[in-house]
Amino acid sequence: MSAPLTVRNLSSTPIELKLIERFGPPGGEEEHGIGHIKKFGALAKNVTSVFSDTESSPPKLADDAQSFARQDVNIRIEPWTTQHTDIAASERGPGEVLRLTFEAEGQPYRIDTPTPNPRSQVLVPLVPDPRHQYTGVFIPSETYLTLYSSMNLNCWMREFKDETPLSGLSIPGTHNSPTHHRALPSVRCQAVSPREQLENGVRFFDIRVQPGDPEDPTKDTLILVHGVFPISLSGNKYFRDLANDTLEFLDRNPSETVIMSIKREGPGEHTDQQLSMIMHDHYSMDGSRWHTAPWIPTLGNARNKIVLMRRFALDDRLKGEYGGRGWNIDAENWAYNTPNDTHGDVCVQDFCEVLETENIDIKIKYSAEHLERAAQMTCPIPGITTDAVNPVPPGPFYLNFLSASNFWKVGCWPEKIAQKLNPTIVEFLCTKHAEGVDGDGSTGIVVCDWVGANGDWDLVRCIVGMNSRLLMKEMGQ
Known part of the structure; x- marks a missing residue:
């Protein structure tokens, strides 16, 4: 019954x-x-x-x-x-x-x-x-x-005050965001293009790039990769096109921001330091469109911009930026295959080695535990939950990767894991998330595989919907 x-x-x-x-x-x-x-x-x-x-x-x-x-x-x-x-x-x-x-x-x-x-x-x-x-x-x-x-997914951030720290929001993200092309099954992690992801509420991109001409400082070539593999079997795809698509979306939706996590991968001889100078010299020069400061911005300071989060080491020339604090939000060295690690400006769940299908349940457990860590956080909103003149600094980004894979196991390819994990997380969010906690009930940044497959954006909608308690505070309820 x-x-x-x-x-x-x-x-x-x-x-x-x-x-x-x-x-x-x-x-x-x-x-x-x-x-x-x-x-x-x-x-x-x-x-x-x-x-x-x-x-x-x-x-x-x-x-x-x-x-x-x-x-x-x-x-x-x-x-x-x-x-x-x-x-x-x-x-x-x-x-x-x-x-x-x-x-x-x-x-x-x-x-x-x-x-x-x-x-x-x-x-x-x-x-x-x-x-x-x-x-x-x-x-x-x-x-x-x-x-x-309900919120309009293509412009859901417009509901929130400019003073809102970006780390206080529940943000849908995608893992290896541009990997929607025809590719090896362990390389492809997404069902739809980054453009479609943005239109449906995704505001965090996980990007892996390979410098194409690392020895030539006049060249801006960054090839999109996943590990040592290109993201498409039909030829190279480039970061420049992805950046342009993102900026065009922000032009149409200036209330929004997109966090881009950049990591160096791919074959060949190149260094983190070379990548940092390519990003600095060829991409992020316009401060009105790129947030490159090494701190978590408020939503007002991030609107209509790409916010850079670096998973690479800096060239010495950039370590003195921003009064010696460095350059970009620091997410350089979290522990590999971690269920919970705080490093720099991020607190991360990235347990990724799901070698057998039975381990998917372990991944679900770690993902749910990290959701609950994020839920306990109270966002410091100046004048509402912290002093307007001397506010408490924002907490870290809670990064929660729902992604995992095993190249050698069909049942552990990204698509197969997402088929089980995504609906399970939807059910968890609806029935258990943030029950009995005193925090804002945030999810943090939830980094997903295969959202939007066959038009299914349920997981993204649930994540965005979890912002309502924060919104109530901002509305004085």
């Missing part, structure tokens, strides 16, 4: 469950009189996401649908609280549709659960001019519904 309904409110507003309606299973004996449900594919995973998605509309019961049961209720759920109810998932058997109508500030919003559509959907407002937009994730195995405040 299914568990009774649980509702978790991770939005920034109180909501009330007001009405429960029950419908027979589509296609069953009770379909007569209740219409039909439009189908958008089979439910292929345990987590059924309900977020807005431009590719498809949420499946709906027909206009003439008639419920076989109706119950008025009044269950209030405050922001960032969970309400366990005695509402049964079904009354007559499996396959029933449970329609839930919520109310916020006197306006109703509706969702049907479960839904056969694993893509993102928006709760349906039942008024012409809704003041809010809500999203959610329904987990059928636990009859668990989590609700979020």
